[in-house]
Ligand SMILES: Cc1ncc(COP(=O)(O)O)c(C=O)c1O
């Protein structure tokens with residue numbers, strides 16, 4: 147697309163945007179009565195206007211029915227709480243490219259990572275190592291480290307981290323897909339599992355998940371993905387890519403609220419394998435759960451990884467939010483996202499003080515651009531915030547801005563260019 151740096155051009159794109167009405171479905175935060183330019187969906191997505199009603203519905207059910215809210219009552223809840231999670235499956239399956247039986251909302255990301263590793267990390271004397279990406283989100287690093295210790299293994303000998311190569315391009319933190327594939331092949335004999343992000347939280351780089359999963363499969367190594375920054379942001383086809391397992395957050399691009407419920411993906415091919423797991427009664431066969439008999443019988447599919455009673459209020463927010471993403475559709479969202487982020491890249495280009503950490507290839511990024519600002523970076527971030535432009539700051543010199551196709555406009559992006567012009 148040929149961009150122009152003018153307000154009229156940005157407004158023209160907004161008028162032509164088939165998703166423009168979705169912005170009205172969200173509360174846009176305001177300061178002094180003016181809407182903020184909110185470019186921080188990479189950290190916390192905005193509140194859908196349906197969120198409050200969704201919560202109220204379940205609060206009313208609780209108020210009116212008490213415990214009977216769990217069960218099917220003729221006069222009762224629209225959706226009995228016992229099977230509430232199931233009403234999120236179609237939307238989630240669409241968003242991650244899965245079968246409904248392969249996904250289930252539950253817990254929080256890091257908790258799910260531990261639960262999934264209990265099933266998929268089964269170190270043996272020969273195959274005990276974990277391959278991961280250096281600089282992936284700290285919570286994942288802590289989870290891997292403590293899993294390794296939990297198995298009585300030495301962290302330094304067990305975790306292999308793929309670091310960016312010092313070849314100019316990669317010094318900015320990018321990692322070539324071929325380097326990840328090479329590392330898989332090189333260490334295949336000792337690898338028990340691969341765990342990595344699909345989209346790097348710091349650089350905004352999207353890895354070629356399909357190609358990496360294919361290499362992992364060729365070498366029979368289970369691969370799991372952290373999709374915190376990828377879900378609702380970039381197209382995913384977890385089933386077809388033959389990814390073994392995955393988990394994500396829904397408080398970013400899925401707009402489920404602070405600390406929103408996470409979810410898991412477990413590929414169909416693992417459903418009947420009776421994999422080891424850390425079980426709880428909510429993962430028990432639903433039709434027999436209340437028999438309360440000894441001996442764990444897992445529910446089929448991803449549901450069998452549930453542990454505890456779900457937080458229905460969190461699920462209500464989740465359901466309301468993901469239905470908006472599913473309604474907009476990942477194809478349309480991605481189309482707008484590429485244009486919106488391309489426009490942001492275009493308005494940033496004149497400023498030599500800003501270097502992009504994020505790849506310029508649209509296939510290697512989602513909506514987030516990470517701006518490396520070596521001089522006056524923090525001052526610029528503070529200035530943007532004062533101007534009502536909300537991004538986030540990551541030490542030591544990175545500003546992340548994420549124009550989100552569900553609620554951001556081309557005019558928002560144009561305003562960033564204007565603010566930068568005044569600052570520099
Ligand atoms: C890539 C990534 N992984 C893991 C997490 C941790 O998620 P949680 O705090 O929900 O476990 C986050 C966000 O905080 C993240 O961005």
Ligand SMILES: Nc1c(O)cccc1C(=O)C[C@H](N)C(=O)O
Pocket residue numbers: 188189190347374
């Ligand atoms: N989970 C967060 C929180 O509880 C407070 C503030 C920020 C977050 C985040 O999600 C940070 C985010 N994962 C990141 O990419 O840095």
